[in-house]
Amino acid sequence: MEQTFVMIKPDGVQRGLTGEIISRIERKGLRIVAMRMCQVTDETARRHYAEHVEKPFFNSLIEFITSSPAVPMIVEGAGAVSVMRTIAGATDPKESLVGTIRGDFGLDVGRNLIHSADSLESAKREIAIHFTEDEAVLYERAEERWVYE
Ligand code: DAT
Ligand code: MG
DSSP states (O other): OEEEEEEEOHHHHHTTOHHHHHHHHHHHTOEEEEEOOBOOOHHHHHHHTGGGTTSTTHHHHHHHHTSSOBEEEEEEETTHHHHHHHHHOOSSTTTSOBTBHHHHHOOBTTBOOEEEOSSHHHHHHHHHHHOOGGGSOOOOOTTHHHHOO
């Protein structure tokens, strides 16, 4: 089973979409194995978005992501990394397909509701930034034998 890192961003929480977003992940059949609500610190945000440090939007991105509570989580399932990227939608919500989280709820690239790791390598790196190993719970969802053949 693959694990990915997902985070409902401050706009998702402030707009009351936490439940809606969690629902979409659950209904897909994916398993949430760690989750909390917290205000991301400046240090954690800078580590998380280190690859974007030279980008013109870096400072506003850090300011936004630390501005209000977020909901980081570890999501597990078959192909979890790419499946979650598909559920999240394209980076710019103006271009994300309807049916995706960003496509259904967003309009601005700086307010795109959800983060989802872009590769298995990024997922591992980001999980280690946001969670300790003992925070992930080991369990199976009762419906999994109806989700997987
Ligand atoms: P993604 O979140 O789809 O992986 P990314 O890694 O390229 O996208 O960028 C990280 C975040 O930075 C993205 O979710 C929103 C913000 N961002 C990206 N491109 C931007 C831009 N051109 N202007 C403002 N914010 C941007
Ligand atoms: Mg990214």
